[in-house]
Amino acid sequence: MEFSTSTTTILHTLKTQALAVGVFKDGSLSHAADLLDQAAQGAIRAVAQTEFEAAPGNCLPLHAPAGITADRVILLGLGDPEKLSATTLAQAHQAFAAYCARAGVATATSTLCGLDCPGAAVADLARTAARLVSAAAYRYDRTFSQAKPAVKLRSFTLHLSRSQAAQAKPGLAQGAAIGAGVNLARLLGDLPPNVCTPTYLGQTARDLAKQYKTLKAEVLDQKKIEALNMGSFLSVAKGSVQPPAFIVLRHTPGQTAARKAAPIVLVGKGITFDAGGISLKPGPAMDEMKFDMCGAASVLGAMRAVAELDLPREVIAIVPSCENLPSGAALKPGDIITSMSGQTIEVLNTDAEGRLILCDALTYAERFKPAAVIDVATLTGACVIALGHVNSGLFTQDEALAADLLAASRQAQDPAWRMPLEDAYQDQLKSNFADMANIGGRPAGSTTAACFLSRFTGKYRWAHLDIAGTAWLEGKQKGATGRPVPLLVQYLLGQSQA
Numbered sequence: 001m002e003f004s005t006s007t008t009t010i011l012h013t014l015k016t017q018a019l020a021v022g023v024f025k026d027g028s029l030s031h032a033a034d035l036l037d038q039a040a041q042g043a044i045r046a047v048a049q050t051e052f053e054a055a056p057g058n059c060l061p062l063h064a065p066a067g068i069t070a071d072r073v074i075l076l077g078l079g080d081p082e083k084l085s086a087t088t089l090a091q092a093h094q095a096f097a098a099y100c101a102r103a104g105v106a107t108a109t110s111t112l113c114g115l116d117c118p119g120a121a122v123a124d125l126a127r128t129a130a131r132l133v134s135a136a137a138y139r140y141d142r143t144f145s146q147a148k149p150a151v152k153l154r155s156f157t158l159h160l161s162r163s164q165a166a167q168a169k170p171g172l173a174q175g176a177a178i179g180a181g182v183n184l185a186r187l188l189g190d191l192p193p194n195v196c197t198p199t200y201l202g203q204t205a206r207d208l209a210k211q212y213k214t215l216k217a218e219v220l221d222q223k224k225i226e227a228l229n230m231g232s233f234l235s236v237a238k239g240s241v242q243p244p245a246f247i248v249l250r251h252t253p254g255q256t257a258a259r260k261a262a263p264i265v266l267v268g269k270g271i272t273f274d275a276g277g278i279s280l281k282p283g284p285a286m287d288e289m290k291f292d293m294c295g296a297a298s299v300l301g302a303m304r305a306v307a308e309l310d311l312p313r314e315v316i317a318i319v320p321s322c323e324n325l326p327s328g329a330a331l332k333p334g335d336i337i338t339s340m341s342g343q344t345i346e347v348l349n350t351d352a353e354g355r356l357i358l359c360d361a362l363t364y365a366e367r368f369k370p371a372a373v374i375d376v377a378t379l380t381g382a383c384v385i386a387l388g389h390v391n392s393g394l395f396t397q398d399e400a401l402a403a404d405l406l407a408a409s410r411q412a413q414d415p416a417w418r419m420p421l422e423d424a425y426q427d428q429l430k431s432n433f434a435d436m437a438n439i440g441g442r443p444a445g446s447t448t449a450a451c452f453l454s455r456f457t458g459k460y461r462w463a464h465l466d467i468a469g470t471a472w473l474e475g476k477q478k479g480a481t482g483r484p485v486p487l488l489v490q491y492l493l494g495q496s497q498a
């Protein structure tokens with residue numbers, strides 16, 4: 001898709017198939033809507049004040065309005081004019097993009113990023129708009145016998161003043177790259193687990209490295225993983241006939257000056273199917289455990305955006321990937337395993353497997369002397385109970401890192417909420433037979449999972465994102481969301497300013 005800005009002042013002569021303008025719930029019009037209304041001799045205001053309910057997320061198309069060149073003017077609800085926010089505009093752009101996809105629109109223009117929005121720069125509004133429009137063009141079609149018609153939208157333009165346009169341009173490019181990263185993460189999540197195996201994720205990393213010359217991929221096989229003594233990761237993998245893969249994808253910036261800072265490492269949980277192992281999960285909705293690799297998908301999606309933008313900062317993605325299945329060769333409750341760090345773990349529940357594969361990846365990350373390590377995982381059902389499907393859970397004891405990630409989350413319209421991670425919770429992991437148990441009981445389940453991971457992160461700054469509630473949608477809309485790619489890339493953009 002093409003993303004551009006237009007600064008023509010004569011809005012009513014703009015040629016586009018769909019032109020988005022804002023309307024507030026008191027019936028007042030945005031500046032752009034008002035200009036069009038004058039050209040259309042009051043036709044827009046009349047509709048805005050009668051049949052349109054201008055709540056955020058609502059839209060109403062007006063076809064071929066007299067006096068206006070655009071094929072359609074799309075009214076978008078902005079709610080209360082006193083409460084206009086970047087979130088409202090994101091809701092409006094999501095509705096606009098969904099309309100364009102549905103209606104077969106090929107060229108779309110939005111005036112919404114020109115609105116004065118407290119707390120958000122034009123570049124932020126443009127970035128989010130471009131990301132949402134890219135994501136609206138996603139259609140899963142890999143495993144149908146008949147091809148699905150592709151979304152027709154091929155050009156998205158922001159109508160702005162000259163000075164706003166200059167600020168919006170980098171935001172648009174970033175949003176397009178983030179959108180493509182989101183869509184890669186969604187595709188990997190949506191693919192069935194008999195296609196999206198650890199080997200497939202490894203191949204995806206290799207394909208990215210072929211596509212972008214700043215990326216280098218390395219996929220370690222069973223033998224190399226054994227040589228590294230990743231006893232914890234391998235204990236999960238051994239119940240499956242699918243071979244495990246340990247994926248390292250590294251972005252080295254084109255600009256040599258940008259290579260000096262210590263790298264930022266992203267770690268993604270890559271369980272391509274989680275049946276629970278011997279501690280077998282119940283049957284209903286077990287298919288959704290194909291999404292248990294969404295942490296991996298999000299870090300690969302983020303790397304695609306990082307490479308597309310040639311971010312001036314070294315970034316390394318690490319993905320431990322395997323299946324968690326019951327079999328005669330599978331890990332058992334009671335087994336004690338030795339992690340790459342040397343610490344021993346008593347496995348009390350084989351369904352708490354995410355932490356078992358992540359802990360060895362976190363130990364492996366030490367070799368890069370990272371400036372920070374962020375892991376992303378569909379780690380606990382408890383996090384879904386705590387935060388629902390709105391916020392990803394953020395766990396860290398590093399105040400500055402928490403502040404940076406929460407700021408990125410807000411700026412990217414990709415919500416996250418800080419969760420507790422005090423040492424007082426560590427007691428729940430006590431084992432009579434090993435250095436630690438792999439579960440801490442029902443109380444504060446997402447925090448004790450994070451406590452477990454924290455024991456492998458002593459050598460660097462670290463944060464953990466639990467995306468169990470945000471990585472995919474359930475029910476009729478079942479499908480991966482691509483979260484938290486926008487948050488991750490926003491954080492990395494912030495860490496790349498010279």
Ligand code: BES
Pocket residue numbers: 274276292349351352353354378379380381382384439440445468469
């Ligand atoms: N992948 C699951 C977590 C999960 C469950 C994500 C439901 C999204 C929806 C993870 O491997 C798991 O099974 N966790 C267990 C841990 C428990 C045994 C301590 C859980 O949350 O039930």
Ligand code: MN
Pocket residue numbers: 274276324350351352353354
């Ligand atoms: Mn599990």
Ligand code: ZN
Pocket residue numbers: 271274292351353354378379
């Ligand atoms: Zn899992």
